[in-house]
Amino acid sequence: MSKTKTKAAYVCNDCGADYTKWQGQCSECGAWNSLSEVRLGPTPGNRAARFEGYAGSAGANAVQTLAEISLEDLPRIGTGAGEFDRVLGGGLVPGSVVLIGGHPGAGKSTLLLQTLCKLAERLPALYITGEESLQQVAMRAQRLKLPTDKLQMLSETSVESICATAQKLAPKVMVVDSIQVVHMADIQSAPGSVSQVRESAAYLTRFAKQTGTILILVGHVTKDGSLAGPKVLEHMIDCSILLEGDNDARFRTLRGSKNRFGAVNELGVFAMTEQGLKEVSNPSAIFLQRADDIASGSVVMVMWEGTRPLLVEIQALVDDSHLGNPRRVAVGLDQNRLSMLLAVLHRHGGILVGDQDVFINVVGGLRVMETSADLAVLMAIVSSFRDRPLPQDLMVFGEVGLSGEIRPVPGGQERLREASKHGFRKAIVPHGNAPREKHKDFEVIAVKHLSEALDAVQNF
Template identity: 55%
Template sequence: MAAVKSVFVCSDCGGQSAKWLGRCPQCGAWNSLIETVAAAAPRAGVRTGTGATSTRHAALAPASTVQSLRTVPAKTQPHLPTGIAELDRVLGGGLVAGSVVLIGGDPGIGKSTLLLQVLAHLSTPGATAMQHAAASAHAPALGPSHEAGGQREKVLYVSGEESAAQVALRAQRLGLKDNDVRLMAEIQLERIIDALGAEQPDVCVIDSIQTVYTEMLTSAPGSVAQVRECAAQLTRMAKSGGTCIVLVGHVTKEGALAGPRVLEHMVDTVLYFEGDTHSSYRLIRAIKNRFGAVNELGVFAMTERGLKGVSNPSALFLSHHGAPVAGSCVLATLEGTRPLLVEVQALADTAAAPSPRRLSVGLEPARLAMLLAVLHRHAGIACGDQDVFVNAVGGVRITEPAADLAVLLAIQSSLKNRPLPRGLLAFGEVGLAGEIRPAPRGQERLREAAKLGFSAAIIPAANAPKNAGSRFEGLALHPVHRIDEALDIVRSLQG
């Protein structure tokens, strides 16, 4: 009997090494090599499923010829609405035929619940049908889903973590039993591909990709080799057959998707669930999207009937204080194409240790120390003996530098223990020279603030309206060039 051969595979890039190394020789990641059993080469013509004999490249699309780019017709991909407006916003309008979507998040955050809701909506008679503009080769796979009695999509839910009875219990709990969702509890890739060929669904959910394995590899399900190979085969199946495949992925303790990074490059769209599982609110962010805007944000509320979209997310991220409090400032930020108003809170307290702490939650930690130095140098406000804590309310994560001005105003309010005026908001990037730089799409931020009843806004001078007709009813604008000008305006408004 031949001895079992082991190799060490990088969990970040999938590179292999014959021995363990502290650093991956391919991508340079530290402590990422994991020991696994070497994959045996598949035998040609081996029967790998219940259907026809297949080989390693059975799911590949037909070979394509070389052609000139100007002769290729540019076709807009139609979107299929999922029935949940917030999810459609993140996806760029809905699901696309032949695309592959990867969605990840912490356990119990609502991935399976949301996808079951989507499939139930698509399979219900009367749901909006996909406007298929696929090639004629895809038509046989997409045609049977449109029934005469009402347009609906043919969907398939493949569960690798739960039994069919457990999925049925969840559907009953969510009130989704009256639908035509096709269900399959299976983790072997070859049987899943056979089912996709027999059912020819428009949308298929694989829950989850870490549980699926192929007989062509000897490694365990969830290993780097298995995840990479199974995802590649399912991607080929989606591109050649026109089925939209949604993959559910596990996340690591750092919050990143588990498995090789090539998994994210392979798919068309990558979505992340964010938020605290102890809270009833969930956030979905698009990290990659070939059919829509990236960094788009969808806000959901977890209810007894599943996830429901929040129509006015700005109200979720704003404060509910009975009276103005010190250390709080409202920021007008952008999440994808949507303007959001978020409360930024700061707390400055006397440091108990020789080295003051600088901690931020929801904002870039490295930027906080730089902003405190600018506040000292160009505004004369020192925080050298203060612990400074900054937080973005509601669990939202803000990455744009336009939050700088609101952060500094909140810190100054906490230091002086004087609340900012009610109805005041701010945005703008702060440079090292103390200047206030403009933020993109400032008009949309101000329009959102005026709609919610804010009365004053401290903004970069470059974002001030150029013409007299661009006024915002009830919103007084205070353009500033430098940080000290912004602080002077705050003092004058405070009286």
């Protein structure tokens, strides 16, 4: 009997670049000691033929011109949670592969168990657990008071066995919890390694595409919050979602970073309760639970998440520093951008906080990724520095340039409407976002330069 030689490659854990031999530094991304050995199976071509002929297979693909392709909307399957459907782009698409990541205890298994129990009442669903026993999952479902008579459960870590069982049961939706614990028999490495994660995900993805099964994978994250495993995993899937939130926080945010069937950077908000994750349909009202007496250093801005505006409160604390290097701490914002804004405030606003400790916090545990928070951050810093509270009905947004100019941001009119809907009556906005018609009950102060914004705040 002849022995087939197994080939090996070396893959970077950070960027997914592969090499024929090991080297200390990745030439693509520059990371050190990030290459891991990947054992390539002897007959990878045979795997693709295992699911041929299965009901729902795509079959042979015919060549079409671009004009002949049907423009009908892809069928969507609602999950029963509006916030989850929003992040997915309207619902689950047959044959799609969705990856959900998050820290331990964020609520990934809870969210998926709730979703699968509801979906199982309408269509066949299969939940594969590799980290927990079936009894543990059943106890969670009983505690959450979920319907349990329709959902099919399987405790398995072998990818071949998972696909063989799914081929017999023919589920429409299948969850694998998690991709880091499953393994393939012909890959000579431990579960969770680069080779196992990549080959297991490729095998499961091929099964989902050929059978039209909706596949949801659960992934672990590293200490810095990024998805663990090779970057090539993110290229295989159709939708990548991250469930964020501290264990002691009441709210969880579901954020999409990649979606082939919808908009990216959509945000869904859930509240962690004794009955599991409950969707928050109006997150602006939740994050704006402010005190009656507003202290200095607090201001409200409107951030744009995906396809909707969201009101959040930004707090600043400026205090005398007793250190040689004053501290610059930003929670929920980019710390490098905070240093840049402080330099602009000194150069073009005449306010020096170089000998002060500056702390910035976004209330509610949210993370603001866009530049529309620049002006609100500076107004909060000035308010704390002067110890002068800003009006409670004031809303601020705008991007600040290095020369002190206030640049317009996308969705300006939608942001103003959202603020007006929640009772705000004053707004400091970029001149390019000012409405053409004046509102009777809403005062909009349009500014072109940082000095104009500081003058407007001084008059309050």
